[in-house]
Amino acid sequence: MTSTTTLLRAVMRPGFLLSTWPWRGIVYTATTAVASGLLWLVLSFPLAPLALAVGVLKAEGARAVGATPHWWAGTYVSVAVVLSLVGVGLLALTVPKLATAVAGIERWRLRLADDAPAVARRSGNLYTDPATWRSVAYLLLLGIVAPVWLGVLGLAGLLVVSTPIAVHYRLVTMESTGSAVSRAVLGLVLIPAVLYLTSAFGGGHAALARLLLCCEPDPAAAELVEVTRSRARLADAFDAERHRIERDLHDVAQQRLVSLTMQLGLARLDLPSGSPAAVAVASAHDHAKALMAELRDLIRGISPQTLRELGLRAAIEELAAGSPLRVHVDADPGRFPPAVETVAYAAVSEALANAxxxxxxxxxxxxxxxxxxxxxVQVRDDGRGGADPSRGSGITGLADRAAAAGGRLLISSPPGGPTTLRVELPCAS
Structure with missing residues (x-):
């Protein structure tokens, strides 16, 4: 059992009577009694033909004792057989569906006795699913075993309630004041005992209900979910780091490079034309301007400002305008979640660069x-094709980022072209 706190475990802990668990145990036990009574009320309809069949056979047996057999004696047996078949058929039709419905209610009721989530796992149809027959087994527990321990609790509770009433109204003979006091003390002592007994029986019933009706979490599935969440967290951390690097480059490195370029330009103007110093400063100035253009492109590739401010369509159009290819853009103008836009933009950028x-x-x-x-998002070019994701890390990295966002990347690139890259990403409607 994966729960850390259950009604059955709470009974074993000190301070049980001062917690909310006794009240939860009382409510769970009371609702169990109601559920058991309602179950028998519902089952009385499919069980009625079987009861009638037993009554017919008993009546015929009593009449036939000491009497001469008649031809109509077989009629009673036939009627009993028909009634039995009808009863069995009704049970076969109703019990699995009833068990499934009761199982759903009982999983909801388990919240009173168990803090762990109650999860059901079903497979196959109603009659071949093992969960259905475990639910049927729980019906037997609720209909046959539960009334037994509920009856024991009822007798104990009746003893507690009857003690002060018997003393007050003198319903029992008291030989002395001491016997009356001892009887009253017994009733007071039985109150916590009944609370413990109620919670113990209710906790045991809840533990069996969880065993029959709830599936334990699949370790492999839980590990897969954790891996997926971990990958998503890593992707988010990667995007946050990219934004930080972009800000540092834009706010610090680029500004200093701009200042350096301006100073070199001013120094170039102050130097005599054709002098060795002027040539060196002019070369440094040209290199600084080229470096500034490269840094601007690098910053744009890390975290495009257009993507953040105007959205995916504007960012794709900016990519198309800066590409040496003739790029036709057909994109929806709406905004998407930032993580989705980032992956989509990276896919378009990588596909155009590879083309x-x-x-x-x-x-x-x-x-x-x-x-x-x-x-x-789909990018299609008229190149020679033959792209192999295993020979480079760009497409593989994009596929990982798409998977971390809950999507997938598909690529088709036969020799001779064309190459088609397709990215599918879940986004809010």
């Missing part, structure tokens, strides 16, 4: 469409 570097493409088409709760 230029490796595919010798001249034209590309970028489409970004939202359909329901899914954003689909």
């Amino acid at each position: 230029v570097k490796h595919a010798a493409a001249t034209e590309a088409t970028v489409a970004a469409r939202r359909s329901g709760g899914m954003l689909t």
Whole structure:
């Protein structure tokens, strides 16, 4: 059992009577009694034909004792058989469905006796699912075993309630004042005993209910969920680090480089034309301007300002405008979650860069469409194809980022082209 706190365990702990567990045990036990009574009320309908069949056979047996057999004696047996078949058929039709419904209610009631979540796992249809027959077993527990311990609790509770009443109204003979006092003290002592007994019986019933009706979490599934969450956290941390690097480069390194470039430009103007110093400063100035342009492109690639401020469509159009390819853009104008926009933009950027570097493409088409709760981004170029994700880390990294966002990346690049890269990402509708 995966729960850390249950009614049955709470009984064993000190301070039980001062906690809320006794009241939870009373409520759980009372609702168990109600559920057991309602179960028998519902089962009385499919059990009625079987009861009638038993009554018919008993009546025929009593009449036939000492009497001469008649031809209609077989009629009673036939009626009993028909009634039995009807009863069995009704039970076969109703009990699995009833057990499934009761199991759902009981899992909800388990919150009174157990802090752990009650999870059900079903497979197959109603009659082949093992969970159905475990629910049927719980019906037997609720209908047959529960009334036994509920009866024991009822007798104990009746003893506690009857003690002060018997003393007050003198319903029992008291030989002395001492016997009356001892009887009253017994009733007071039995109160915590009944609370412990109620919680113990209720906790045991709840433990059996959890064993039959709830599945333990699959360790492999839980580990997979944790791995997925961990990967998402790593992706978020990676994006946050990228934004921090972009801010540092933009606010510190780029500003200092701009200042350096301006100072070199002013120094270039002050130096005599054609002097060795002027040539050196001019070369440094040109290198500084080139470095500033490269740094600006680097910052734009790390965390594009257009993507943050104007959205995916504007950022893709900016990529298309800066690409040496003829790029046709067909994208929805709406905004998407930042993580989704970041992955989609990275996919388009990587696909266009690969089309230029490796595919010798001249034209590309970028489409970004939202359909329901899914954003689909597709980049298609007219290059020579033959892209192999295993030979580079760019596409593999994109696939990992798409998977961390809950999506997937698909690529088709036959030799001779064209190459199509498709990214599907879940997004809010």
